[in-house]
Amino acid sequence: xxTTDPTLTHTDTGGDGRDDGAGxxxxxxxxxxxxxLIAMGWLVAFGLGFSPExxxxxxxxxxxxxxxxxxxxxxxxxxxxxISSGMYFFGKKKSLGWDRLAGASxxxxxxxxxxxxVIGAMWGRLTWGVFWQWDARLTTTALMFVTYIGYxxxxxxxxxxxxxxxxxxxxxxxxxxxxxxxxxxxxxWRSLHQEATVLGTDGDVSMDGLMxxxxxxxxxxxxxxxxxxVIHRTRVMAMEDLLDDRGLDDALAARxxxxxxxxxQAxxxQAxxxxxxxxxxxxxxxxxx
Amino acid sequence: xxxLRIARLVAAKDLRIEWNSRVFVNQVLPFAxxxxxxxxxxxxxxxxxxxxxxxxxxLATMFSMLVLVQRSFAIETADGALDALRVAxxxxxxxxxxxxxxxxxxxxILEVVLLFAAVILYGQTIxxxxxxxxxxxxxxxxxxxxxxxxxxxxxxxxxTGRETLLPxxxxxxxxxVLIGATRAVEAALGTAGAxxxxxxxxxxxxVVFAVAxxxxxxxxxxxxxxx
Numbered sequence: 183x184x185t186t187d188p189t190l191t192h193t194d195t196g197g198d199g200r201d202d203g204a205g206x207x208x209x210x211x212x213x214x215x216x217x218x219l220i221a222m223g224w225l226v227a228f229g230l231g232f233s234p235e236x237x238x239x240x241x242x243x244x245x246x247x248x249x250x251x252x253x254x255x256x257x258x259x260x261x262x263x264x265i266s267s268g269m270y271f272f273g274k275k276k277s278l279g280w281d282r283l284a285g286a287s288x289x290x291x292x293x294x295x296x297x298x299x300v301i302g303a304m305w306g307r308l309t310w311g312v313f314w315q316w317d318a319r320l321t322t323t324a325l326m327f328v329t330y331i332g333y334x335x336x337x338x339x340x341x342x343x344x345x346x347x348x349x350x351x352x353x354x355x356x357x358x359x360x361x362x363x364x365x366x367x368x369x370x371w372r373s374l375h376q377e378a379t380v381l382g383t384d385g386d387v388s389m390d391g392l393m394x395x396x397x398x399x400x401x402x403x404x405x406x407x408x409x410x411x412v413i414h415r416t417r418v419m420a421m422e423d424l425l426d427d428r429g430l431d432d433a434l435a436a437r438x439x440x441x442x443x444x445x446x447q448a449x450x451x452q453a454x455x456x457x458x459x460x461x462x463x464x465x466x467x468x469x470x471x
Numbered sequence: 472x473x474x475l476r477i478a479r480l481v482a483a484k485d486l487r488i489e490w491n492s493r494v495f496v497n498q499v500l501p502f503a504x505x506x507x508x509x510x511x512x513x514x515x516x517x518x519x520x521x522x523x524x525x526x527x528x529x530l531a532t533m534f535s536m537l538v539l540v541q542r543s544f545a546i547e548t549a550d551g552a553l554d555a556l557r558v559a560x561x562x563x564x565x566x567x568x569x570x571x572x573x574x575x576x577x578x579x580i581l582e583v584v585l586l587f588a589a590v591i592l593y594g595q596t597i598x599x600x601x602x603x604x605x606x607x608x609x610x611x612x613x614x615x616x617x618x619x620x621x622x623x624x625x626x627x628x629x630x631t632g633r634e635t636l637l638p639x640x641x642x643x644x645x646x647x648v649l650i651g652a653t654r655a656v657e658a659a660l661g662t663a664g665a666x667x668x669x670x671x672x673x674x675x676x677x678v679v680f681a682v683a684x685x686x687x688x689x690x691x692x693x694x695x696x697x698x
Contacts, residue, residue, distance in 0.1 A: 336640070364646055
């Protein structure tokens, strides 16, 4: 998002060294962005190239390097959402910055969970022969995904920024209450029916060194990506809020501007109508007398 | 006035409105009944229906609950009644508790009717030794459902798109109730060879859920509607 409007560039949400130009990029985010690209390049090299294939799972084990980091970062993202929701709700300043951080983090977390679920389904098809298993972890993850889609829907309910912030802060905190309850119930539910299915990561306790390193690269790459996305998204949200406020101010200014240039004429018109009105009233009064 | 007294007044008001309008009897109960019938069309085999009857009872309860919650808050927002209550300085916790109790009473009636429907339509039997478990399950599950329904109903009240937002928020949240209540009722009815003692851990889950959401909802409701 680019703009040449000077006021929109003053929406810094804590970034450093903001450029004069428009947009949400700064030197800091650019460095993070470049680091993300490099780490992603490494991940591709190690994930697809250097790391060996698994004895049992063959090539499909390479999905691990995306599947596991994305869900870890998603959990991190939702934790950030919960903490910033609490910071907004219980904080004295009621800073909208916390609210925007919560929203941005939840959005990115939801996308990452979606990536985990899609990759997991593909991996499941390759290793178990089915896209989906009613395993406790899978079911909890799916319900968590839907819960945060609900959270994002609540953010779009409308109203003022403060209303949005308070509502979503409450839902953000309730979601934290909800997830453990869902997980507990789903685990109890599955334990009655079948043993937890063997998931790739658990089976490989004696993971190959290079595989472990590739996984580590994946975690670094996706952490950087999360950081980069969350900074930009928070800034874009700040701009959106500012644009909303400005939209109202502009509309008010436009209404005022319509009146001001013809104010002399308008006031003289008004005077004459008043005059007429008084005359009318006078005549009415006379009539009643 | 104490919170509990106000809560009782709010609950009585809600139930009186329901009684006078007859929407619950004339529309919600028939809706739940027809849901039970169309389940039978979808699962066209007596053995399957017998096996899954407890789950279908709770599914029908949850679908009907959405209708009840929408209605419970439609009567509050229609004339700005909720705002009027708040302006009058009524404790939001009392409003929450009152509305949750009214919703719970209706849900309990609904569940009993649906259980009878399951006995008649799906060939379920209610054994005597499972009766205590059944009653406690119904009450604890209803408390949890009413707590969640009232909380999210209050959140979505008065906004465009609330009809679609409510199920999206409610269903993931009440998933534990669906799981726990279904297993506990299976144990109480002896579905698929389940024994009564299997049901009690599930009741524990339902009670924890009801307490967590009851307390959370009572605390969160004030800030949610205070806008």
